[in-house]
Amino acid sequence: MSHSAKRIDAVIFDLDDTILDWAGLNGNFGTVNQMHAGYLYDYLATADFPLPPKDDFLQIFRNTVIEGWRVAKQTWAGVRFERVVVESLTAVNLDPSQLDMDELMQAYRWGPMPGVVPFADAEATLLALRQQGYKIGLVTNAMLPMWMRDIELAHYGLLDYFDARITSGDTGYMKPHPAIYWRAMGLLNTTPDRSVFVGDRPENDIAGANEVGMVSVLMSPDHLDIPLNGVEPHYTITRLEQLLPILAGI
Ligand SMILES: [Mg+2]
Structure with a gap:
């Protein structure tokens, strides 16, 4: 079958626990985030901004993140990292307009999560999809802008496989809000039926x-056991390479 005769022309992936395997995470997500918030604090302290004790700042930052997600989930709006930073700074009586936001974002020093690696067949599957002519999204x-998560993808050698990449922070909507899927499909010049x-x-x-x-495919790796709660995926896989025969059969 020629590519043009295929019904499907794009495969769009979630990132965490779909492409990246979080089973081996060292420590926990909260602790790692606190470490990065600590880098932010250190940057501000070095620049001689008046600051509360570090633990107080970390607590305020953490609470701002938690509250941001709580509110976002009511409407499926996206939490924006930049906004979390601005709110945290305001809460400690700093004036965000006096700060270089790009430098602050760099000072967070985001990078790969310790112990998190791509699933063993991730790159081979992405390569096969590419070779078969699929667009990949x-x-x-994630509250982080895509350029920060790109640091992880580049570290794992996966960045160049994706034709379009978006975070909910950048988009202003989070999954399951339809707008974020439409945004991705628009970037890939495709439609839901494809x-x-x-x-x-x-x-x-x-x-x-x-x-x-x-077409929905649930990635259900061994270390996850997430209840469906009535949601019905069209297909379920436990390893990414199982996508290939599914796509061949659609
Ligand atoms: Mg995920």
Whole structure:
């Protein structure tokens, strides 16, 4: 079958626990985030801004993140990292307009999570998809801007496989809100009937993909056991390479 005769022309992936395997994470996500918030504090302290004790700043930053996500989930708006930073600075009586936001974002020193690696077959699967002519996208519910998550993808050698990549922070919507899927499909110049979405969260990844009319594939690796809660993926896989025969059969 020639490529033009295929029904599907784009495969769009979630990132965490879909492309990247979090099973081996050293420590926990909160601790790592606190470490990066600590870098932010150190940067501000070095620049001689008046600051509360570090633990107080870290607590305020953490609470701002938690509250941001709580509110975002009410409407599926995206949490924006830049806004979290601005709110945290304001809470400690700093004037964000006096600060260089780009430098602050750099000072957070985001990078790969310790112990997190791509699933063993991730690169081979992406390569096969590319060789078969599929457009490849990535949509992640992350407050960080994509350029920060790109640091991880580049570290793992996966960045160049993705034709379009967006975070919910950049987009202003998070999965399962339809807008974030439409944004990704627009960037890939495709439509729901020609797209497959692959993700590990039934109520985010799969529910949203089903709602917009994409083919949904639940990634259900061994270390996860997430209840479906009534969400029905069209296909379920436990390893990424299982996508290839599914795509061949659509
Ligand atoms: Mg995920």
